[in-house]
Amino acid sequence: MNAILAAFELVFTWDVMLTLVSAALFGLLVGAVPGLTATMATALLVPLTFFMDPIPAVGAMVTCAAMAIFAGDIPGALLRIPGTPASAAYVDEAYAMTKRGEAETVLGACVLFSAIGGLFGTAVLIFAAPALAEVALKFSSQEYFWMALLGLTCAAFIGASSPVRGLVSLLIGLLISTVGLNNPAGVPRFTFGSTEMLAGIDFIPAMIGLFAVSEVFRTIAAGAPPWDTVQTRVGNIFRNWGGMVRTYWRQQLRGNVLGTAIGAIPGAGADVAAYVSYAVSRRFSKTPEKFGTGHVEGIIESTSANNSSLSSAWVPALVFGIPGDTITAIVIGVLYVKGINPGPTLFLFNPQTIYAVFLIFILANLLMIPLGWLVIKFAKHLLRTPRQVLMPIILVFCIVGAFASNNAAYGIILMLAFGVLGFFMEENQIPIAPCILGIVIGPILERNFVTTMIKADGSFIAFFDRPIAAGLGLFVLAIWLSMLVSAIRNRRRGDLDEALS
């Protein structure tokens, strides 16, 4: 109890509060600019933390990362440019709602459920960190393989309205992910002798191209028509909160639990959590046909999941110093510099520090609501801007983001190429989201498949000879089987209908 009081004293001082608010605004700004990620925002803070005390230093990074992940939803909803890969899973859905004139509902949902998700993940972090970390540490390449396969299955078959088109998109993404040197054997593939291509296809310019540039092309090709529904103002974002929480509390809870579980496993982050949650939401929805047309249900579940996974990524980081994602990897370095060495001893010897960090997690997620409201109020002006003016501005931001991803003009070329690809995919009703997931997860799937094979001397039994792996494997196979059965059943029913008519 004394430790908790000490923690309050550490956190509630003017300089800590000021640091948190500034870091939050910085995170919101970076997250809202397409192409600039939460990881970049955190990395840019590192030199500043050298001059700070431990608590404000960690607080600044935690707050900045949480804000950046949420802010990624804003350009996603308003302009169909996912600010971070974690927002890519539901960006089409959110944009469809904006086009229908429901921007306030979707942004309100994003703020509210991001904050609740973050708080849920924090609660789990506070109460279950050591126990959860034990489970997360049991994950070897076999388990990661099944996790990756589960993510891909979700994206292609459950999350998409047409499984065949989803599969086409996924395969395009997987093909793209094979480019470069970043494979287990370290052999250059499809690089055509180019040094830049050795780095492979970075998903940031690819994502900006597929979603945003293709949208710019389409608008220009259609002669930049005005918005279908004229949205003069983003209304009260708080208006639908009560109704949404009452109607979708199940989805929210499921998103939180799933996000927390996925986030706690090192290496599987907010993006996987969002995709899997969106697919789960569609699968168990009473109205799956509404998905993709601008329906808030899937957005609630996946935005809950990506923010809760962000908090639970700290479980292995704080308990074992194993980074759950790139953001925690950066913060672990800062923790060491500040003398807060991650490990079980942190909980024993420095309880006031760890409680102070938890307190900052809670504050960061609460701050998200007022600050998010401010940013949304500011961002709504985008919707009043005529599209002839808006589209070139978007293109400028896209170019900045694509360049900044690796500080090279190569990113801009990639972005343009993917803009063209995205344009033709959409003209043929091929969804884009599975392709992004293919680019992100493809290398994880390949790496874990190959390393498992190396460890087992090529024996496939290895994928089932560890308890967690066997469980996950059977789960994935069961999903495939159930899809096969329902596909056959549908076809039979189709034949029957034909015979009857």
Add this chain to the structure above:
Amino acid sequence: MLRRSVLGLTAAGALAAVLPFTAPAMAQYPDRPLTIIVPWGAGGGTDATARIIGSVLEKELGQPVNVVNRTGGSGVVGHSAIAEAEPDGYTLGIATVEIGMMHWQGLTDLTWENYTPLALMNEDPAGVQVAADSEYDTIEALLDAIEAGEPSTFRASGTGQGGIWHLAIAGMLNDRGIDPAKVPWVPSEGAAPGLQDLVAGGVNIVPCSLVEARALIDAGRVKSLAIMSSSRADLFPDVPTLEEAVGSDWQIGAWRGIVGPSGLPEDVATRLTEALEAVYNSEEYASFMQGQGFGVRWAAGQEFADFMAQSNTALGDTMKAVGLAQ
């Protein structure tokens, strides 16, 4: 801030174009912002080292220093960007041990000779880590078991195929007269996933640096049996060197140093080396490196060039011996 660095880059590019006409201004080098290229991702050890060097260098030179990441291709992309930059002293880079490895694998033609060596800033020797519940308590017992056992009894991980830690264990086994192929290498995306797999029971040995294994050693999940260096680490004084434990003089480590493109003007190189020496001796740099657990090592000019040449030869010999070189 990022936008500032982007603008800075553009400005740097524009200025580089007009530089031939403003040659007399070189007298007051540096008169505009500098850029340090990092061939590895934001958040890693190299990135952190470059950022602390950059922030102290800023004060020494009185000009902003932007740190930019050019990642991918196992470091080839960033190292190429440094070598291809204008040799005017405004674009520098942090070179890593991989510069002496990539060309042996046939990934690039670049070698250390494509750079102007400025200052070696850090070196972290490899260690030999096993899970805490492993039955082997000494490096000697482990090596004996590897020698006596069937091939593939032990597997090791901790970086990509042909990466620095892969060479560390292969070279150690080679030095002891054991066929390196007896311990197959399981490629991983760096030390952290390798250590995670060590604890999860997927692999048996992770020959990464001790600082990378620090959290798990402190947590009592991993133990370190030896360090491949001439002296023990300050952080872990109980871990013996290979020399002390088994009498092997095999030494290897990951190093980082600041370099410029080849052909840097001599006065510029001297100015930078002086500034970097001040950085190296600064309180901020020392306390940061100590806090992170990173080792520090200084060498400048010709001494750094000799160091890189020697590292290059040793790595090449090992890679040829274990069949990793092309």
